[in-house]
Amino acid sequence: MYPTAFHLVRYGFLNAVADFKATYTWRSWSFGWLGRMLAQVLFFTGLGRVLDQPGAVRYLALGNALMTCVVDTMAVVATTSGERRAGTLSLLVASPADLMWVFAGRSLHWPLSGFATASAALFGLGPLFGVTWSAAQVAPVLLLIALTALGTYCVGLFLAVLVLNAPRLRNVVSNCAYLAMMAFCGVQVPVEFWPRGVGAAVQAVPLTHTLRALRAVSDGRPAAEVFGPVGAAVLTAGCWLLAAGVTLRWLVAVPARRAGTLDLSY
């Protein structure tokens, strides 16, 4: 009997945990990675201090704090293509198990790390810039961070599948993707600042919706202004995951299997 999707994700996740432990110790994550990400929030928020625009600092702090989990999560592109470098991609493609579920679990350490990073940024740094939270807001904020991380993970999986055959581009693609999100999804300036076409395109990105919901929670706006964007974020995340699965199966795995072009190294 073949393993179920749940088992495949679980096995992938065990790999993810091992990978994370091989990359970081608790000390190098806390003082190295987390410190770097908090500095990134301070860096972008710092521009708000010289703008002399009411609310700018708070706006930038909130957006950039949530953005940290996107940066972390987009590492899924690099680790997924790492299977090719490790020489395991051909074996995975040849196995009868659904490769998509393997990949879905394989890099789950990044959204988890992103969740921790963004939580530290929002609750630790946020108050320094006027982003304060009541006890009742903590749970919705944590849920929105988790949704951002998982939604971005789905986007990242799609991009990872696209670069499977061009692993040299893995960092270029992931960096450009998160910077484009940082520029256009409402992190630094409202989406309405950009031309209408850009505003329409970013509606496909889960971050655009989760960030809108987070700002609504932060401002204490009605629940409808939170649930609407949450629904859109879940829907778009699902679409990205589906697109990743379809692309992997029909545009990467099947053609590569037929043509014998999945090298054991790159």
Add this chain to the structure above:
Amino acid sequence: MSLFLAALRLQLRLAPRSPGTLQVWATAPLFTAVFLSIAEHAHRTDLASFSVVAPTLMGQWALTLGIAGEIIAEERNQGTLEAVIATPGRFSVVVVARILAVSLLGVTTMAEAWLVAGLGFGRWIDVPHPVVLAAALLANAAAMAGTASILSSLFVLMPSARIVQNTLTYPLYLLSGVLVPLSALPAWAGAVGRAVFLSWSADLLRAALDGPAVPRPVTRIAVVALLGLSGYLIGALLLSRVLRRVRRLGTLTHT
């Protein structure tokens, strides 16, 4: 000098094809768009020069850090490290010349940022002090190479150079006023930032694009060059010690 030029030429040939260079060229316009959108949204058109200088320095530093971490690791992987070390040429000269090549290549990101400001946002930024700008860019590229050579030798001993490379980006940008001048930071942070060449470079580049006059340009460029030279000397000393150590332990080719 011929060794220096040969290493410089080699790296100039290799660098344009590397994914790291491609990444910096691809991300510089996006960084510019991020910074400019913040300034434009706040109607602070006077901050346009910030949005050109910051992506330039960030792109250059990212490239420089990348190559500093890779030079020795790549020589090891290719099995050429022993041969390079065995030659009578000074290895620290090879390292700093190769880093300088990449750092100079990073200057192209300023042209990208300038074009994004003009084409994307309609802000064609004047260059009122082209000579100061050119001299500051050159001095900054040299200082980056000198400073990064310190890291190059440390990366030989460190198992996780990638984490160190990542860590040395935003904290450094923040402390050295790459985007926002040091005067906007707390006094203690400003004092620390003054010891970093990047803070002098950032101020100079902004002044060369902004102000009616650049005060004390020669002194300020000399400070950038001196800080870079100190970096190179420390790097050369560290490299010779590290090489002596790995030779003694027989771990020169160990990864």
